[in-house]
Amino acid sequence: MTTDTGKLWGIGLGPGDPELVTVKAARIISSADVIAYHCARHGNSIARSVAEPYLRDGQVEERLMYPLTVETTDHPGGYAGAMADFYTESAARLAAHLTAGRDVVVLAEGDPLFFSSYMHMHKRLSDRFAAEIVPGVTSVSAASAALGIPLVEGEETLTVLPGTAEPAELIAHFRSGEALAVMKLGRTFGKVRDALFAAGRLDEAWYVERASTTRQRIAKVTDVDPASVPYFSLIVVPGRRNNPLAPSVAAPDSLSVETTPQPTGHVTVVGLGPGPLTQTTPEVSAALDAATDLVGYTTYLKRVTPRPGQQLHATDNRVEAERAEFALDLASRGARVAVVSSGDPGVFAMATAVVEAAGEEQWHHIPVRVLPGVSAAQAVAAAVGAPLGHDFAILSLSDLLKPWSVIEERIRAAIDADLVFAIYNPASSKRTEQIVRFQELLTELLPAERVLIQGRDVGGSGQQLQLLTREEFDPSSVDMRTLLIVGSSQTRILRRPAGDLAYTPRRYG
Structure with missing residues (x-):
């Protein structure tokens, strides 16, 4: 980093209301030599309009005009290539001011490192010039304030997504997330709305447009015309503890009390x-x-x-x-x-x-x-490598719901088919005879060197893993929290200084 150069400032302006610009941001804007801001080809800049009360005469303005927004390009690198060249050229323009000793402020709506173009300048210039970031109020915070609904409470989590994400990714996050915020709407609104519907979350979603400004608008997403949605808008799904649109059905206090029919759960x-x-x-x-x-x-x-x-x-x-x-x-x-x-x-x-x-x-x-959840068989297999890498079966050793004769028949069939097989419910404090009979079957049917994997409390504080052979297997060490994996003729144990592994090749014979 050179000396006697100007300083690069990334200034967060907040969501749109000039009064939400921080005191520090206002002071830096007023004292800077150069004010830079991004804009589309129409030339107007929301960032500049928010910062205007803090500008002074004599400041140099650098208008960084995007070469394209949603239109196509004949650039050989496509959209990404065209934008990369634009950011490189913009950084060079700002570098000339910094080298000459002029402080440069780059204005950013919201926060400079939260879906903002400032980050592209920072990555290209901060290793050569002094750089400092002044955070701003995000549009997500402004939208929550506009709604007057807590986004998250207690252990609830918030997922923030760009509307430009692929539909499958949006649906997955909408299904698994608690509170949600979706930015970058405009042309993507219809796609996001469809993803919310597919995930079963549409009726919980709020729409907030131009939060904190005099043009602020709030509505349910179901009431919004997609053609009317600007880029500076959000969809917000507050956590279910506070969202009045979330399903809310009181649980019955007792199953023995007849109640008035309620909506089906x-x-x-x-x-x-x-x-x-x-x-x-x-x-x-x-x-x-x-x-x-x-x-x-x-x-x-x-x-x-x-x-x-x-x-x-x-x-x-x-x-x-x-x-x-x-x-x-x-x-x-x-x-x-x-x-x-x-x-x-x-x-x-x-x-x-x-x-x-x-x-x-x-x-x-x-x-x-x-x-679905991660099964015990998957967890034990992953902990030792890949013993389920080829065809496999899963069996239970419990004879509470089926006779032992059926269990023995299926064990013999799995061995005869040369399958890897996992054993659930191998023993309990009151059911110990089955694991002994199981060992007897293995002794009768399998060679002494056949791989056997024993896992207990996998992933927990008492995890125990053993890579054994059939001959080394001790049934007295097995309880209800144990899962066994019996290898096929192809299953191998790799003894390594970095940790032993077991695997079954995907090819056979």
Whole structure:
């Protein structure tokens, strides 16, 4: 960085009201030698109009005019190439002033590093000249203030998206997010509105146009004409704790009290993953937060932190059918119910029970959705490498719902087909005979060197992983929190200083 040069300032002007320009920003604008601002080819600049009360006579103005906005270009590098050349040329113009010792202010609507063109100047000049950024009030904050609705409260999270994102990406974020803000609307408004509808969030969305200015406008997104939407507008979906447009159905206090019929709720069956919070998907987290009632086995519900007002209904692990009917009954009286499983709800878990119960005529009108989770088999496999890289099967060693003869037949079939297979529910404090018989089967059917992987509490504080052979396997070390993976003839263990790995090649034979 050279000395005796000017200083580059990135000045955040806030959302549009000149009175929301900070005291520091106003002072720097007034004292600068050069005022630079971006504009479209019509020449008008919203940034300059906001800063105008703080400009003084004698300042040099550099109008950085975009070569294009949404139109096509014959530039050999396309839109990206044309814009890159423009930013490089703009930076060179500002560098000439800085080299001559003149301080340069680059005006930015909102905040200079929040979807702003200033960042392109900063990246090209800050390694050569002194640079400082004065933050500004963002349009998201102004929109929230205009609505008078808290965006987030407590542990709610806010997702900010550009309307220029691909529809599939928008839908995914809308489904998994809690509070949402979408910028860069204008021509993208229709696409964003369609994505909100596809994600089931359209009725919760607010539209804020030119927040904080005399032309401010607020409406429900469903009431907005797409043809009327300017670039300087946002869509805001506040968190459900405070958003008056969010679904709000009071949960029943007791299942035994007859109540007046209410709007039909729904049931969502979710999988928390194998243990750590980081392995719970954003989509599942959003469904948990949106629920009025959480239903599940006591141990699994202890992994969930309920928000204020949510009702928890914990039950024993052996009453899956009753739990499913209970959840559907709650939904029939208007509750938004999340049925909680560990791992993936469709793998030896609650999804089957809920779907089966929903087939009864009295529950035909209740919407049921299943959200996948990371299964225990996936978690153990990933922790040791890629043992499920080829064809595999998943079996349960519990004979509570099927006879041992069926279990043994399927184990023999998996081995005969040379499949990798994962074993769920291998043992419990009261069910220890099965794991011994399982070992006897392995001894009878598999060579001593066959790979066997043993994982317990994977991802948790008590994680234990063992890469074994069939001969080394000790059934007494197995409990209900253990998952076993038995390799095929192709499964290999790699002993490495950097950590042992196991894998099954995708090719065979």
